[in-house]
Amino acid sequence: MKVLLYAEAKKLLSRSGIGIALKHQMEALKRANVDFTLDIEDEYDLAHINTVGPGARFVASSCRSRNIPIVWHVHTTAEDIRNSFLFSNAYSKYARFSLRRIYSKANFLLFPTPYTEKVIRSYGVRVPGEVVSNGVDIQFFRRDEDKAKHFRERTGLAGPLILCVALPFKRKGIHDFVEVASKLKEYHFVWIGSKGIARLLPRDVRRILKDPPPNVVFPGYMSQEELVGAYSAADVFFFPSYEENEGIAVLEALSCECAVVVRDIPVFEGWLQNGVNCLKGKSNEEFEMLLRRLVEDKDFAKNLGQKAREVALERDLTVVGWKLKTIYEDVLKNHGKKAE
Incomplete structure (x- = not known):
């Protein structure tokens, strides 16, 4: 065959x-x-x-x-x-x-x-x-503290780190990501995703990429090796997407035992369980609260990440x-x- x-x-x-x-x-x-x-x-x-x-x-x-x-x-x-x-x-x-x-x-x-x-x-x-x-390749996407340290050093980011990995589409929740970041000024927000498509994006999205809030970074595309470091370094993987068919970046974050916050949308029903292997929110006010909770409660975030890995193992x-x-x-x- x-x-x-x-x-x-x-x-x-x-x-x-x-x-x-x-x-x-x-x-x-x-x-x-x-x-x-x-x-x-x-x-x-x-x-x-x-x-x-x-x-x-x-x-x-x-x-x-x-x-x-x-x-x-x-x-x-x-x-x-x-x-x-x-x-x-x-x-x-x-x-x-x-x-x-x-x-x-x-x-x-x-x-x-x-x-x-x-x-x-x-x-x-x-x-x-x-x-x-x-x-997801569970052997490749696994928590790596050395890669996490390298990612922090390369980006120069210290303190709480909130990560998203996606193309910078409105559908992916980029406006919400930036709005939540503007309320959590003491946290670093990093959105990794190719900016080579910027000319194909609506004007309001291009404006965000060009002039983000001081605590938001859009580094563009990163290799998978670098992504392992990013997932491992992040306190939370925040994925406010409005529509997905699965979300490969979510699988990668789960596999790296990163605490995950997603929008409560139908695609995640059944396999992502709120409070068990992720946290789900429906508004920016909720997202702000959930991110604070995970950053401040390290034990809870770690437990959530360990349960997240179990979801990845099945895939x-x-x-x-x-x-x-x-x-x-x-x-x-x-x-x-x-x-x-």
Whole structure:
């Protein structure tokens, strides 16, 4: 069995959630001993598609003409398009109907969370599917005090540190992050995420990036090695996003035993439990209170981080790899092909 892992514009998407998910799939399949290719000109038995652009639609059309089954990974919904790039809200109104057509052409769908499956089913998509986490490398993303020290030294930040890792979208809660920071002036707030897309962002977001409050830093993109240091150094990982399909950065923070505060939104229901492995808030006033609590109560924050690690263990890339292998084999079998 050989699988095509496909995502268009890989260079452009390399620092996005989809780009990271593709890297995770590559590592997961290596661990499950599944042969794969990234080359659409190669020979393969099944296509695992991650994007929804013209390149992805071309690959899907080619596969159907050659009787090759298609597994489509749902990373994109109309809901998570909103409040991202310029004109994204206008596009999201059309996207619901476009995505319904695209995903309906698959033989099988992969959903990062039950929430994402619920959203796609609401579009009228009836293709069979299964929930499989994007996963996290628990051996790589683990608490490291040396890397934490290096991160603190490199950034010159001492004292309470509140971290977020995300592209600087309005949907990700960047306005709320800055507003909460303005109320907690004694804390350092660091938002890590590529600023290379700034010209595609609305004016108000560009203004925040250009002129943040004194205690807020936007260092831009950082390597995964540096991220381990950031997660390990942070007192709290604060993720005020309004819409997610899972949140790979959340998984990374959980894996590094960082105390996590998220917005109380449907995607986190069931697997993130308020007061057990994270804290959830619904307003900036709540977020301010929760961040203070975790910074001031180190024992509680440490316990929350240890419980968070347990959530990550269930989503390790080794587990993901074997789930994908089983799904591929079943899809090929149902398509009248033998997985060898």
